[in-house]
Amino acid sequence: MYRRNIKHILIPLAVGLALVIGYNLFLKPALPPQTMQLAETVESAAPPPAPPRNRSIESESKSVRVLDQSVVPPTPHEALLEAIRDEIEKHNLSLAETKLKELPPAVLSDASTTPFVATLWNNLGLQQERLNGTQVSVKAFKRAADLDDSNPVILMNLAHAYWEQRDRGLNAEFLMKLMKVAPEEPFPHVAMADLLQEQDDLQEAAKHLEQAADRARQDPGLQSYLAAVTTKVRRTQSVESHMTARSSTHFVVKFDGEEDQSTWISVLEILEEAYREIGQKFGHFPSKPILVVLHAKDSFQGATGSPAWADGLYDPTRGRIQIPSQGATTDRKWLTSVLRHEYVHALLHDRLGASSGALPTWLNEGLAMQLAGDAWPELDQAMSGDIKVIPLTYLEGSWGALPASTSAVAYFEANSATRYLIERWGMARVDELLNALQAKSTIAAALQNKLFVSYEQFHRQWLESFERSRS
Numbered sequence: 001m002y003r004r005n006i007k008h009i010l011i012p013l014a015v016g017l018a019l020v021i022g023y024n025l026f027l028k029p030a031l032p033p034q035t036m037q038l039a040e041t042v043e044s045a046a047p048p049p050a051p052p053r054n055r056s057i058e059s060e061s062k063s064v065r066v067l068d069q070s071v072v073p074p075t076p077h078e079a080l081l082e083a084i085r086d087e088i089e090k091h092n093l094s095l096a097e098t099k100l101k102e103l104p105p106a107v108l109s110d111a112s113t114t115p116f117v118a119t120l121w122n123n124l125g126l127q128q129e130r131l132n133g134t135q136v137s138v139k140a141f142k143r144a145a146d147l148d149d150s151n152p153v154i155l156m157n158l159a160h161a162y163w164e165q166r167d168r169g170l171n172a173e174f175l176m177k178l179m180k181v182a183p184e185e186p187f188p189h190v191a192m193a194d195l196l197q198e199q200d201d202l203q204e205a206a207k208h209l210e211q212a213a214d215r216a217r218q219d220p221g222l223q224s225y226l227a228a229v230t231t232k233v234r235r236t237q238s239v240e241s242h243m244t245a246r247s248s249t250h251f252v253v254k255f256d257g258e259e260d261q262s263t264w265i266s267v268l269e270i271l272e273e274a275y276r277e278i279g280q281k282f283g284h285f286p287s288k289p290i291l292v293v294l295h296a297k298d299s300f301q302g303a304t305g306s307p308a309w310a311d312g313l314y315d316p317t318r319g320r321i322q323i324p325s326q327g328a329t330t331d332r333k334w335l336t337s338v339l340r341h342e343y344v345h346a347l348l349h350d351r352l353g354a355s356s357g358a359l360p361t362w363l364n365e366g367l368a369m370q371l372a373g374d375a376w377p378e379l380d381q382a383m384s385g386d387i388k389v390i391p392l393t394y395l396e397g398s399w400g401a402l403p404a405s406t407s408a409v410a411y412f413e414a415n416s417a418t419r420y421l422i423e424r425w426g427m428a429r430v431d432e433l434l435n436a437l438q439a440k441s442t443i444a445a446a447l448q449n450k451l452f453v454s455y456e457q458f459h460r461q462w463l464e465s466f467e468r469s470r471s
């Protein structure tokens with residue numbers, strides 16, 4: 001999220017605080033718990049609603065996930081296949097996997113054996129999933145589907161793993177194939193509606209929801225996911241159906257009311273420039289067009305549920321940058337800052353996919369400020385006095401409940417710590433850090449394993465360099 005005018009918070013803050021930086025704050029609560037409850041906030045990174053649980057698909061009692069592997073096809077490789085099957089049955093999973101990977105090419109090119117090899121990969125995947133989750137099983141199901149993409153059980157298992165991992169493999173092409181192979185399944189229709197909503201094809205999304213609803217009656221486990229996607233599509237339809245849309249190569253911009261040529265030209269120009277420039281700096285480009293919605297001021301808060309002060313936000317649940325159009329027509333500097341800042345949030349969400357929740361808020365905001373190249377001179381100016389440092393560990397979750405003065409410090413620290421991170425280790429190493437977070441590392445483990453520095457050391461070194469820069 002982005003807030004324009006922070007001066008009125010920062011000036012009293014700079015005057016009022018006369019505290020020195022203390023390293024010992026790192027492990028101690030800097031804020032008594034009650035101050036966290038105050039209402040006014042700068043940036044509320046409202047967490048997306050909890051995703052529908054994996055169970056909702058898995059718990060369907062009717063669904064069969066294991067394939068029969070009792071009869072090994074009679075081929076010259078029969079003994080080899082039988083041995084692998086027995087290893088799977090004995091739960092020697094890594095041995096079974098090694099042997100499957102080492103199968104001679106002749107077995108894999110023989111049409112009479114490939115469906116059986118696919119069955120083995122599928123059943124291996126199920127056992128791996130029970131022990132280590134879909135992060136591991138997705139690879140086995142992918143192998144199975146590569147060998148036999150006409151088996152509905154294999155494709156459903158793969159879809160389930162993709163879905164839980166928020167894997168990009170769960171794309172329109174895959175879902176179309178799944179609908180063809182498993183026409184009675186409601187799941188691919190719900191997932192397709194979810195995808196189409198993000199791509200702004202609300203009409204097609206609604207059609208798939210209807211098809212899913214017809215099929216889902218027998219399938220109570222899927223109801224919560226179906227309901228969540230239906231609500232999302234209807235809400236987007238009610239807010240955006242009357243809007244005008246304009247696209248460039250990488251963006252779709254929607255806005256209220258009368259068509260205003262110059263505004264959307266400006267918006268698309270700013271965004272395309274951000275796409276090129278920030279993409280090069282960061283080494284990542286979004287995997288699909290990014291949707292930007294410009295709301296009339298009076299509808300912005302209602303439509304986005306954002307607080308009165310917010311100037312813009314990136315909504316990860318609905319995959320949209322939302323900003324009020326008021327100001328967009330007159331203040332290009334403001335518009336540029338807001339769009340670039342929110343674009344980085346959208347880009348980070350795309351970069352981390354399913355794991356974007358693992359990104360600590362201080363790093364998310366810090367990267368948004370650093371990569372957008374936003375100077376925020378008011379912030380530096382106001383922070384020139386002594387400040388009370390909030391440990392970064394307290395700035396990992398939502399900032400929605402921080403009091404205003406604290407959140408100004410939070411932005412300042414996020415920017416400063418992230419700048420230190422980039423200047424000291426370089427963007428390529430920061431990228432490795434993001435890879436670790438994507439693989440579900442904590443920030444402490446990611447710093448230790450990728451930058452060889454503990455969270456506490458990082459914190460101390462950043463504050464030391466910060467203090468040097470002020471003296």
Ligand SMILES: [Zn+2]
Pocket residue numbers: 001002043341345365368
């Ligand atoms: Zn932000």
